Every structure is written in structure tokens, then in C-alpha cells.
Amino acid sequence: MSTPPRQRRKEARPAELLAAAFDLFVARGFAATRMEDIAQRAGVSKGTVFLYFESKQALLRAVVEDAVLPHLAAGEAMVEAASGESPEVVLRQLLLCFATALADSRLAGLPKLISAEAGNFPELATYYHDNVVLRIRHLLVSVLERGIAVGVFRACDTTLVGRLAIAPILFECMWQRLPDPCGQEPPLSPEAFIQTHLDLFIRGLLVNPHSPRKAE
Amino acid sequence: MSTPPRQRRKEARPAELLAAAFDLFVARGFAATRMEDIAQRAGVSKGTVFLYFESKQALLRAVVEDAVLPHLAAGEAMVEAASGESPEVVLRQLLLCFATALADSRLAGLPKLISAEAGNFPELATYYHDNVVLRIRHLLVSVLERGIAVGVFRACDTTLVGRLAIAPILFECMWQRLPDPCGQEPPLSPEAFIQTHLDLFIRGLLVNPHSPRKAE
Amino acid sequence: MSTPPRQRRKEARPAELLAAAFDLFVARGFAATRMEDIAQRAGVSKGTVFLYFESKQALLRAVVEDAVLPHLAAGEAMVEAASGESPEVVLRQLLLCFATALADSRLAGLPKLISAEAGNFPELATYYHDNVVLRIRHLLVSVLERGIAVGVFRACDTTLVGRLAIAPILFECMWQRLPDPCGQEPPLSPEAFIQTHLDLFIRGLLVNPHSPRKAE
Amino acid sequence: MSTPPRQRRKEARPAELLAAAFDLFVARGFAATRMEDIAQRAGVSKGTVFLYFESKQALLRAVVEDAVLPHLAAGEAMVEAASGESPEVVLRQLLLCFATALADSRLAGLPKLISAEAGNFPELATYYHDNVVLRIRHLLVSVLERGIAVGVFRACDTTLVGRLAIAPILFECMWQRLPDPCGQEPPLSPEAFIQTHLDLFIRGLLVNPHSPRKAE
DNA sequence: CATGAATGAGGTTTCATTCAT
DNA sequence: GATGAATGAAACCTCATTCAT
Numbered sequence: 001m002s003t004p005p006r007q008r009r010k011e012a013r014p015a016e017l018l019a020a021a022f023d024l025f026v027a028r029g030f031a032a033t034r035m036e037d038i039a040q041r042a043g044v045s046k047g048t049v050f051l052y053f054e055s056k057q058a059l060l061r062a063v064v065e066d067a068v069l070p071h072l073a074a075g076e077a078m079v080e081a082a083s084g085e086s087p088e089v090v091l092r093q094l095l096l097c098f099a100t101a102l103a104d105s106r107l108a109g110l111p112k113l114i115s116a117e118a119g120n121f122p123e124l125a126t127y128y129h130d131n132v133v134l135r136i137r138h139l140l141v142s143v144l145e146r147g148i149a150v151g152v153f154r155a156c157d158t159t160l161v162g163r164l165a166i167a168p169i170l171f172e173c174m175w176q177r178l179p180d181p182c183g184q185e186p187p188l189s190p191e192a193f194i195q196t197h198l199d200l201f202i203r204g205l206l207v208n209p210h211s212p213r214k215a216e
Numbered sequence: 217m218s219t220p221p222r223q224r225r226k227e228a229r230p231a232e233l234l235a236a237a238f239d240l241f242v243a244r245g246f247a248a249t250r251m252e253d254i255a256q257r258a259g260v261s262k263g264t265v266f267l268y269f270e271s272k273q274a275l276l277r278a279v280v281e282d283a284v285l286p287h288l289a290a291g292e293a294m295v296e297a298a299s300g301e302s303p304e305v306v307l308r309q310l311l312l313c314f315a316t317a318l319a320d321s322r323l324a325g326l327p328k329l330i331s332a333e334a335g336n337f338p339e340l341a342t343y344y345h346d347n348v349v350l351r352i353r354h355l356l357v358s359v360l361e362r363g364i365a366v367g368v369f370r371a372c373d374t375t376l377v378g379r380l381a382i383a384p385i386l387f388e389c390m391w392q393r394l395p396d397p398c399g400q401e402p403p404l405s406p407e408a409f410i411q412t413h414l415d416l417f418i419r420g421l422l423v424n425p426h427s428p429r430k431a432e
Numbered sequence: 433m434s435t436p437p438r439q440r441r442k443e444a445r446p447a448e449l450l451a452a453a454f455d456l457f458v459a460r461g462f463a464a465t466r467m468e469d470i471a472q473r474a475g476v477s478k479g480t481v482f483l484y485f486e487s488k489q490a491l492l493r494a495v496v497e498d499a500v501l502p503h504l505a506a507g508e509a510m511v512e513a514a515s516g517e518s519p520e521v522v523l524r525q526l527l528l529c530f531a532t533a534l535a536d537s538r539l540a541g542l543p544k545l546i547s548a549e550a551g552n553f554p555e556l557a558t559y560y561h562d563n564v565v566l567r568i569r570h571l572l573v574s575v576l577e578r579g580i581a582v583g584v585f586r587a588c589d590t591t592l593v594g595r596l597a598i599a600p601i602l603f604e605c606m607w608q609r610l611p612d613p614c615g616q617e618p619p620l621s622p623e624a625f626i627q628t629h630l631d632l633f634i635r636g637l638l639v640n641p642h643s644p645r646k647a648e
Numbered sequence: 649m650s651t652p653p654r655q656r657r658k659e660a661r662p663a664e665l666l667a668a669a670f671d672l673f674v675a676r677g678f679a680a681t682r683m684e685d686i687a688q689r690a691g692v693s694k695g696t697v698f699l700y701f702e703s704k705q706a707l708l709r710a711v712v713e714d715a716v717l718p719h720l721a722a723g724e725a726m727v728e729a730a731s732g733e734s735p736e737v738v739l740r741q742l743l744l745c746f747a748t749a750l751a752d753s754r755l756a757g758l759p760k761l762i763s764a765e766a767g768n769f770p771e772l773a774t775y776y777h778d779n780v781v782l783r784i785r786h787l788l789v790s791v792l793e794r795g796i797a798v799g800v801f802r803a804c805d806t807t808l809v810g811r812l813a814i815a816p817i818l819f820e821c822m823w824q825r826l827p828d829p830c831g832q833e834p835p836l837s838p839e840a841f842i843q844t845h846l847d848l849f850i851r852g853l854l855v856n857p858h859s860p861r862k863a864e
Numbered sequence: 865c866a867t868g869a870a871t872g873a874g875g876t877t878t879c880a881t882t883c884a885t
Numbered sequence: 886g887a888t889g890a891a892t893g894a895a896a897c898c899t900c901a902t903t904c905a906t
Binding site: 027028029030031032111112115116117119120156157160161163164167168170171172174175188192193196197199200201202203204205209 | 243244245246247248328331332333335336372373376377379380383384386387388390391404408409412413415416417418419420421425
């Protein structure tokens with residue numbers, strides 16, 4: 001019964017703990033996740049977690065901030081960069097950018113986590129709403145408004161249509177982690193999904209849909 | 217010393233308990249909800265809950281089944297009834313039906329609950345997937361296939377497009393319970409939301425969009 | 433392995449818990465006493481303590497208040513009652529009253545507990561100081577002042593002499609619980625102790641000591 | 649990046665640690681004092697304490713011994729030196745000596761510490777009893793006996809009266825650390841206190857009190 | 865049936881102690 | 886030697902569940 005070798009890795013620990021906590025919080029929810037599980041997944045012992053985070057709730061806050069912060073600026077930069085393009089192209093790129101960011105990273109679990117814990121931690125919901133939701137909505141609204149002004153997009157309630165634009169992407173994020181019950185279904189390639197959505201959505205939005213185009 | 221209000225008939229108890237449990241499970245999650253809170257919300261004492269449900273987990277199962285069962289047949293009946301109509305009308309009615317059912321009833325919280333607890337209770341996810349998700353997908357797929365066959369809808373991956381059709385509805389269900397952080401924004405009328413979605417989505421799907429139509 | 437029979441005694445529990453907690457807090461100190469030990473001494477299980485007291489610290493507060501409250505009025509009443517007597521007799525009775533109250537009851541441990549925990553719970557020290565220390569000092573000072581005014585007691589700093597009057601009594605309280613290390617010494621009869629103190633102290637205080645009297 | 653102040657000579661470490669530990673043990677009690685607090689107060693890191701003391705309990709033992717040892721011989725030497733004087737003068741000097749030793753040094757906290765921890769560490773109580781209490785009592789008893797033999801002091805239970813002689817001094821030690829709740833009261837000059845005690849106590853003890861003397 | 869006092873397994877958190885650096 | 890990151894036993898406290906009333 002040999003005790004495992006003790007390792008001192010002060011630099012790497014917080015990130016490892018945040019990653020472990022994020023995954024478990026998303027998979028099981030905050031309340032159903034035990035600190036010891038987080039510790040084990042990060043390869044440390046129970047007590048070590050508390051060297052880096054004051055409490056379980058503080059860990060949750062840190063998890064959310066850590067997931068949100070690095071991505072805050074990216075979207076705005078992208079719109080800026082693509083400002084020369086046509087609204088249709090910008091909208092397409094923007095949504096593609098979201099979808100890609102979410103498809104890869106563990107970030108995909110964040111909406112589910114926020115939605116699940118908003119009831120118990122309102123300050124978390126507020127933080128996310130102010131720092132993520134509003135920014136994204138603003139980006140979408142401005143692209144839509146420009147498209148309408150230029151006469152490419154149909155007139156519409158831009159806030160509402162902005163929501164509709166990202167809703168399928170976020171919904172798949174929140175839903176896709178469900179353990180595939182039977183493995184019967186092909187796991188839905190994210191690329192096909194986003195392309196189909198873009199095609200349908202933009203065609204629905206355009207004043208003059210590109211005439212001879214297939215939906216898929 | 218006034219006598220307490222006459223206790224309700226015992227037949228009503230299970231329904232009241234299920235309703236209380238549903239609301240709290242959706243709002244706080246399963247693990248973060250205490251049996252005593254459920255009892256209190258249903259107006260009974262802690263021990264009474266166990267007279268009707270074997271355990272907390274059994275209560276969860278009952279909650280989900282109770283929410284699912286009464287709605288299972290409704291959709292199929294509707295499609296049956298509307299079989300004479302054009303696919304566009306049927307699709308529109310079907311989605312409207314979903315949206316309405318969800319907007320009114322407490323059923324709206326179910327997807328969030330399932331998504332949140334699927335990780336901890338896979339059998340729940342399976343049950344929901346088999347009894348709800350697959351049926352709804354099937355309904356949508358069949359409508360879409362008929363529309364394509366008739367030449368009204370563009371050719372597409374019907375499964376995928378079916379998902380896209382309900383995704384915004386479900387997403388709003390899962391998201392709308394977030395405590396509105398600042399009250400700044402109007403709470404998004406469900407009618408406007410679903411109408412805009414239908415308009416955009418069906419226009420994107422049609423081979424020949426109705427030419428002179430506004431998006432809102 | 434039979435589980436002990438469960439008893440429902442809502443009325444008696446708080447007092448039993450307070451008594452158990454008091455004894456252990458005095459014997460071991462607050463921090464070194466485990467809630468489970470208190471529970472066991474009171475004949476209940478770990479969780480039961482928390483049905484009656486919110487937290488360990490709340491239990492400490494309750495313990496002190498419960499020990500202090502019933503005795504607050506007694507002393508004042510006594511001085512009132514004996515107001516017709518000579519100051520010497522009143523002082524003697526007052527100190528005897530203190531000594532007796534402390535000798536019998538578990539109250540004897542209170543000064544030690546307060547002294548030990550004052551550093552960690554300043555509000556406790558304040559409460560005790562205001563409600564007990566000041567009142568007792570006031571009683572003593574008033575008796576001493578009357579004695580001086582009447583010309584029976586020598587002039588003195590009454591506050592200081594008042595402290596000297598009770599100091600030995602309280603000191604024995606705080607010290608007597610020490611486990612008698614060797615059993616060599618007779619355990620010091622409280623009666624002899626208090627009588628000797630009174631004799632010495634009052635003789636030291638009187639203007640005209642009763643001449644032919646032995647110290648013991 | 650300035651180099652930290654040169655670390656103290658290692659010879660000084662144990663004394664600094666003992667001092668830090670003593671203060672904290674007295675102020676908070678043994679169980680409520682964390683090793684890290686002791687380390688911090690001594691200006692070293694957590695691990696360093698264990699280089700000098702095997703365990704927390706060993707540190708407690710060392711603290712007590714360190715406080716006791718240097719004073720053990722002093723009292724006996726004093727009595728020896730003053731053997732030529734009258735018993736009244738010797739008793740007065742002896743008590744004054746105690747009071748002064750306690751008033752200055754941090755030694756004052758020792759009785760409180762012993763009283764508080766005797767329940768948890770009986771061997772500590774025994775050690776203190778054998779090495780301090782008994783010696784002091786013996787000193788007092790011998791002075792009192794000589795005074796009685798010479799006919800200056802009244803006949804009495806010398807053990808008991810010996811206790812009464814030091815009780816107020818020790819009581820003030822144990823009590824005076826209480827955080828003055830309101831600062832209302834003047835902090836009681838130790839000199840006035842001991843002088844008043846000596847005056848009252850010795851007058852009560854003498855066969856022929858010095859006739860014209862004030863109590864303060 | 866209904867209640868809520870009682871239980872005790874289990875979770876979060878603390879902290880004496882160890883040990884890699 | 887000195888440090889402080891790491892450990893894990895043990896403490897406080899919660900809450901699903903039981904059962905006497």
C-alpha cells in the first residue's frame with residue numbers, strides 16, 4: 001500500500017482544478033458534485049482544492065469566470081475585422097465562429113451550467129448575462145441592423161431575430177452532453193449542423209434569396 | 217386556537233406533491249432541492265412525502281413521467297387531424313402547438329430538468345429520449361418528408377432540419393427561467409417569438425418563398 | 433446489534449443538551465469539545481443537537497445565558513432583604529451566598545469558561561461582564577460604602593476591596609476542577625474555606641476588630 | 649527584489665517560538681490556536697515549527713516548562729535571604745515578589761493556561777501542581793507557621809490561609825486578560841491592588857493589628 | 865393517515881503533520 | 886536548515902429517511 005508520490009506543482013494546479021471542476025459541474029450539476037471527486041479528477045487530494053479555492057462556491061465562480069474571460073474580446077474583434085464584408089458574410093462568419101468555439105472547447109458546457117445554477121446563484125446569472133449574453137446579442141443586433149439598412153436583410157425585430165440566430169447553436173450545446181441512450185443515432189456532425197442552420201436561417205432572412213440553392 | 221384549514225382530500229396529495237417537486241427540481245436542480253422544501257410547498261409535513269413516494273429519486277421519476285405522459289398522444293393526434301392540410305400549414309401548426317403547450321404549462325421546465333439530471337440519472341435520459349425526443353423528431357421528419365416529396369420544401373437532411381425547427385423553442389424554455397437580472401429587457405412575448413421563428417424558418421425551407429412578405 | 437430505542441422528548445432535550453455542553457465546555461474548553469461528545473453525554477445522536485441549536489457557537493451562547501439568567505436577580509434580592517442588618521452581617525451573608533451558589537451548582541464552572549473563551553468570543557465576555565460582573569461589583573461596593581459611612585469599615589477603595597472580597601471564591605471555582613494530581617491533599621472543604629476567608633477578610637476590614645477571636 | 653531581512657540566529661528560534669506559542673495558547677486556548685498562527689507570530693513558516701518541536705502537544709509541554717523553570721528557585725532563595733526579618737515582613741515581601749513577577753512578565757498567563765488545559769492534559773496539571781503549586785504553598789505555610797510560633801500571627805489552618813494569601817493575585821492574573829468591554833473602568837493598577845490586599849490580609853492575620861492605619 | 869423528532873451516512877471544511885524542493 | 890504545497894484524519898453540519906406518537 002504505497003502512498004502515491006507527492007508532487008508540488010503550484011503553477012499548474014489552479015488550471016487543472018478549474019478544468020476538473022468545470023467538467024463535473026457541467027456533467028452532474030454543482031450540488032451533486034463532491035469536492036473529493038473534483039480533487040480526484042485533478043489528481044490531488046481532498047484538502048488541496050482548498051489551498052486554491054476558498055470554498056466550493058468560490059470554485060464555481062472561478063470556473064465561470066475562467067471560462068468566460070478569455071473569450072470575451074474574441075467576438076468583438078472578429079466583427080471589427082470583418083467590417084468590410086457584406087452583412088451576410090459577417091453574420092455567417094460570426095455564427096460560425098460561435099459554433100466553432102463551442103464545438104471544440106469545454107466552453108460548450110457553460111450555458112448548461114449557467115442555466116442549471118442560475119436559480120441557486122443569481123449573481124452568477126447576472127454576471128453571465130451582463131458579460132456574455134448582452135455582448136453577443138449586441139453583436140448580432142448590429143450586424144442585423146446594418147443588413148437591414150443596406151437592404152439585404154428583411155426588416156425585423158433585430159433583438160428577437162438575433163436570439164433565433166444563436167438559439168439552435170446553444171440548444172445543441174445544452175443538449176448534446178446527454179448520454180446517447182442507445183447509440184442508435186449518428187452523433188450529428190457539428191459542421192453539417194451549423195451549415196444547415198446558416199443556410200436555412202440566412203435564406204429566411206434575405207430579401208432576395210439566392211435562387212438556385214439546395215438546403216443542405 | 218383556530219383549527220387548521222381542513223386538510224385536502226388525500227387523492228389530491230400526489231398531484232400537489234408532484235407539482236411542488238417539479239417546480240423546485242426545475243428551479244434548483246434535484247440535488248439542491250430538499251425534501252422538506254417540497255413538503256412545505258405542497259403544504260404537508262416532511263414525513264408525508266414518503267407516504268406517497270418511496271424515495272427522493274422515485275419522486276423524480278414520478279415527476280418526469282407525470283409531466284410527459286399526458287402530452288404524449290397529443291402531437292400525434294394533431295398531425296393525424298391535420299393530414300389534409302398542406303405540409304407548410306401542418307408544420308406551422310405543429311410547431312405552434314409545441315410552443316403553446318410549453319408556454320402555458322409548467323411543462324416548460326422539463327427540458328431543463330432532463331438536461332440537468334441526465335448525467336446523474338441516465339435511465340431518466342433514456343426514458344425521455346425514447347418517449348419524447350424520438351416521437352417529436354419522428355413527427356417533424358414525416359412532415360418534412362411529405363413536404364419535400366410534394367415539392368414544397370427544399371431537399372434537406374430532414375432529421376437535422378427537424379431539430380433546427382424546435383431548437384429555438386426548447387432553448388427559450390431552458391433559458392427563460394433565468395432571473396431577469398436588471399429587468400431592462402421586455403420579457404419577450406412568446407407569440408411574437410414563435411411567429412418570427414416560423415416565418416423565418418419556413419421561408420428558409422420553402423422552394424418558393426412567398427414573395428411579398430415581411431419578416432415580422 | 434440492536435439500535436437503541438428512539439425517544440421523543442422535545443421538552444427535555446434543550447436542558448439536557450445545555451447541561452452536557454456546559455460540563456464539557458468547562459472541562460475541555462469550547463474548541464476541544466466535539467459536538468458528538470455533547471450529543472453522547474446527553475444521550476442523543478449527533479444530528480439531534482442541531483435540531484435545537486443552530487451551531488456550536490450558538491450552543492455556547494445558550495449555555496452561558498442559561499447559566500447566568502436564573503441567578504441574576506437572586507443577589508439583589510438578598511441585599512434588599514438583609515438591608516436591616518449591620519453591614520458586617522450583610523457582607524458576610526452576601527459572600528456566603530455567592531460561595532454556596534457556586535459550591536453546589538454546576539454554575540461553578542462558568543467563570544473558568546468565560547475566562548477561557550473571552551479571547552475567542554469577545555461578545556461573550558461583554559455579555560458576562562455587563563450582566564454579571566458589574567452587578568456583583570455594584571452590590572459589594574454598596575455594602576462596603578454603607579459600612580464605611582456608618583463607621584464600621586475602614587475607609588478604602590471600595591471597588592478594589594470589593595474585588596478582593598470575591599477573588600478567593602472565584603479563584604477556587606476556577607482552580608478546583610483541576611484533577612487532583614495525587615490525591616495527597618484533602619480536597620478543601622468549601623465551608624472551612626469560605627469561613628476562614630470571611631473571618632480574615634472582615635477582621636482586616638473592620639475599624640475595631642472583635643478582640644478575642646481565633647482565625648479559624 | 650530585496651533580500652529578506654537576515655534570518656535570526658537559529659539559537660533564538662526556540663525562544664521566539666515558545667513566546668509566540670505561549671501568548672496564543674493563553675489568549676485563545678490550546679485547541680483554538682493553529683500552528684500556522686504560532687509560526688507567523690514568530691516570523692517563520694509553518695514547517696519550521698516542527699523542526700524544533702515534535703508536535704503541537706510537545707510545544708505545549710515546552711511552553712509550560714519554559715515558563716516555570718526559571719522561576720522555581722527564585723522564591724525559595726528569597727525566603728532564605730529574608731530569614732532574618734520578621735514573619736510579617738517576609739510574608740509581605742513574598743507576596744509582593746509573586747505579584748511583581750506576574751505583573752511584568754508574560755508568566756501572568758500561565759495559571760489561566762494550566763487551568764484551561766488541565767482537563768485535556770492531566771500530566772500538565774500534575775507537573776504544574778508538583779513543581780509550582782506545592783512549592784509555593786510550602787513557602788507560604790512555613791512563613792505562616794513561623795509567624796504563629798512567634799506569636800505574631802493568629803493560629804489558623806496554614807494551608808488554607810496560604811491559599812487565601814495568593815488567591816487574589818492569581819485570580820487577577822486569570823481574569824485581567826479579558827478584553828475590557830467598554831474601557832469604562834480604570835485598568836486597576838497592580839501596585840494599588842497588591843498593597844490593598846497586603847494591608848487587609850495581614851491586618852486580618854495579625855494578633856495585634858497596628859492600631860492607626862488606613863486600609864489604602 | 866399525518867406529523868416532526870430523531871437518526872446517521874455523507875458532504876464541506878479545517879488543520880496538524882509530512883516531505884519535495 | 887527552511888519553506889510551503891500536499892495530505893488525510895477528523896470536525897462541523899446537512900438532510901434523506903425512519904418511526905414513535
